[in-house]
Amino acid sequence: MGRTSSSNPVVGRGEPPARPRRCAPTDEPAARPYRRIGAFLLLWFIAVSASNARINVVTLPGRDTVQLTIYNSADLTLVKETRHLTFRKGLNKLEFSWANTLIDPTSVEFRALTHADAVEVLDVSFPPRVTNTLEWRIQSEFAGEVVCEIRYFTSGITWSADYVAEADKAEKLMALAGNVRVTNNSGEDYENAQVRLVVGVIRLVEEIRQLALQNGRRDERAKDKNEVEVKELFVVAGVPFKMKIAEAENRPREIIKEGMSEYFLYTVEGRDTIPTGWAKQLPSFRTNAVPIVSYYKFEKEQWNDAVIRFYKFTNDKPSHLGDEPLPDGDVKAFRVVSPDQLLNFVGATSVKYIPIGETVELELGEDREVLVQPTLMDWQKTGLHFDQWGNVDGWTIKEQWQFEVQNSKDIDVVLDVRRNFEGDWDIESRQKFEKVDASKVKFVLPLKSREKQKFSYELTTRYGTNVTK
C-alpha cells in the first residue's frame, strides 16, 4: 500500500475512522484508474482517561516492505509488512483499519522487530460500531522509532502453475516450461512486494474470505471497547515511503525454490507490483530434452472405444528435472512439426502435483491415428452342473477375444490395452500381459510407425457352483 500524505485530524465520537485519502506516489500517473484502500495505521498516545471518545488522526507511515506468501491449496495469503513507528515511553495505542479488502481481522498481528524487549502488546480490541478496525494497546519502555511488523491473512490473491510442453517431431524428447501466475483480486494493490508461493496442502477450519466478510465479528471477540482512554494526541509523522522501484533487469526473474516440512516454497526474485484485478505470469523454469514416451491407452470402461494419448515422463535428474516437485496446474502440449519449429497442438490437460522422482502421464485426449479393435471371436457355454432338482446351478463361459491394433502415425508409440473382468476368471494368452489387480490385466505393446499387430486371449469365467475362488 502506498503512503498517504494526509494529516488532517478527523475528530468524532464513536464514529468510524475516516477513510484516508490515498495519494499516488509521485512517480505514478496522477490519474490512476485504480483506487484501492489498504490498511492504514493510526498511532496515538493515551492521554485522557475514562472517555469513550475515539479521536482518529490519520497518519500513515508507509509500508517499508511487503511480503506476500501465497498458498495455492486455499484462498489464503499471508501478508507481512514492516513499518517504522515512533513510540513514546508508556502506553501507546495503535489503530489498524482497512476497507474494501479481504483481510481476516482475526489474523492481524503486531510485533516489534527492533527494541522488541521494550515493546509489548498488552491487548487488541475491535471497537464497536466501527468496521474493519482494530486497536492495539502497546506498552513501550522505549521512546523513539521502532521497526514493526504487521502480519495478517487476506483472501483474493491466488497463484497457479501452468506448463507448456513441446515435444519434438519423433515425440522422444520434450521441452517443458513452467510458469507461475499470480492473480490479485484482493481489493488491495500490493506494490513492490516480495512474492513467495507455497506448494502444499494446508488445513483451514474457516474460509479466510468468510472471516473477512464477517468482519471478524465472532462472539469471543465481541468485547466492550468503551474503556479507551485518550490521554494525549500525538501525530506520528509518516515515514517516507521507500518505494523501491524494481530494478529493470534484462533477464527473467529467478524463482528460488526450497523445501520446508511438507511444503515447497517458491520465492520470486526481486519485487513485484500486482494491482488488484491484474494477473501476472512469470517464468518458473524451462528445461529441454526431457525424455518422454508417447504412450497410448485403451480401456473401454474409461474411454469407450477411444484410444487416449499420454506423454509419459519422470520428474528426476536423468530427465533434466527433479530439482523440485511440480505443482498441479494446466498443461498445453504441442509437437514440433517442421524444421522452422512450427507447432501442432496436441492437447490440453491438468496435471496433478508431481513429487520429485515420480513418473507421470499427461493425458492429452483421443488420438484417432492409433486404432484398437477388440472382437469376440468365439463364445462357449460349458461345464454345466445341476442341482438336486435338475436346475442348472453352475456353468463356465469361454470367450476367445481377438485384438487388432494399428499405429497409423509416423512415429513409434507404446500401446497399453487394459481389460477388466468380474467374478472367477482365468486368462490365457500367447501375448505377454500383466495382472494389474484382481479384476484387471494389461497388455503393453510397442508399435512401430505404421505397424499393425494382432493378439488374442481366451477368458474362462466360472459361474454358480463352478466358482472355485
Next chain:
Amino acid sequence: MKIKTLWLLACIACVAIPAHARVKLVALPERARVVVSLAHPDATLVEEERILTLQKGVNKVDFSWAGVNIDPGSIQVRMLTRPDKVLVLNTSYPPNENALVWEISSPAAQEERVRISYLLSGLNRDIVYKAVAEPDEKAMTLRNYLRLRNDSGEDLTDAEIGIGYGADFKKTIAAGEILEMQSEKIELMPVRKILTWDAAAQPWDPEYEKKTVGIPLSYVFTNSVAGKLGQHTLLPGKARIFIRTGDNVAFTGEDWVQLTPVDREAKLFIGQSRDVKVTQRKVREDKQNMRRNTGNAVVLWDTDEEIKIEIENFKKDDVSLVIIEHIPGYWKPVKSSHEFVKTDAFTIEYRLTLPKESSGTKKTTVTLNYNRLNVQGNEPASY
C-alpha cells in the same frame, strides 16, 4: 483486423510506469506470416510472425483482441531472431480486458522477429469428398476437399493452412468467408460395388412386402497403396458420389466417410438395388437333447436349425453380394452349402458373386445347418 499488437515504446526507464496504467503508445507491426494448424480435430492453432522494433532495455508489448475468441491461457510469444538474448520477462493480464502485456528485454535497439501463437475458436473445418465412378463401377476418381468456415471474426491473410497431412495451403480467408480447397485428387482408384443383405435389418420374405425390397448398395475401397491411397488416415466427412455417363455425370448418392486408417476399407452406402431379390426362410428349428428338472420343466436344450437363402439376380451383370447372418449364443456349424467367414462370435458373412441374370431356376441357393448348444434362453446375441 481485430487482433492488435501494440508496442509500447518503453525502455528501461519506463519500468516505473505501473503496468496497470494501460497507456497504449504505438500500435503497429503487421503480420509477416500467419500459419494455421488444423491438425487437432477440435482446436485451431494460429502462429503469426511479426517484426518488433525493440529498444534497448525492457519493452512492453501489448497484445489485445476484440471480437475474436482466443483462449487467453494459450497465448505465447517466442523470439525467432535472437532467442537467447531477447527474453520474455513476464506477462501481465489486465482486468476486464482481452489483452496482455509482455515485458521483453533486449540487449540493444534492434528488430526482432517474434512468433505469437494461440488457440482460436470459430475456424471450423469440414472434410468433403467428391467421387466420380466410371461407368463399369470398378474405378472412381476421388477428390478430397478442405472446407473452412471462418467464423473466428478475424481475417486471415495469406495464411499457410495445414491439416496435418499433404501440402499446406496459402490462402486468404476473410472473417465470415467459407473457402473450399482441394487437398487431394486420386485418379481412377479401384473400387468394388457390393450389395449387403443383413438378416437383422432386411425383411426375410419379400412376398409379404408391399414394396420391392431394396438391398443396400455400397462402394468399397481400401485406403492402401494398392488402392492408390494409403498415405494417411482418411478423415470423416461427407462423400457425394457421381457416375460418369459419357461426357456427363449423374449423382448416385452420398454417405459419410468414416475415419479410415491406412490399409482399412471404407464403405460408402449410396443407395439400394432392387434388381436383386433375397428370400430367407428358416426351414428347420428343432429342440433336441432337452433336459428337464424335477418339475418337468425344460431347463436346457440344444437346437438343430437350418436356414435357406434364395437369391435372384435380375441384372445383366455379375453382382457381389454379402449376406450377414446373426446366431446368438454357443453354436456350431453342421453343414453349409457355401463358404462363410465368421466375423465375430455371433456373426457370419457369405461373400457371394451372383452370376448375371441368375433368377428362376438359375437362382443361387444358400443353406446353412447349425446347432445351438446348451441353450437356456438367455444367450447373448452380441457383445
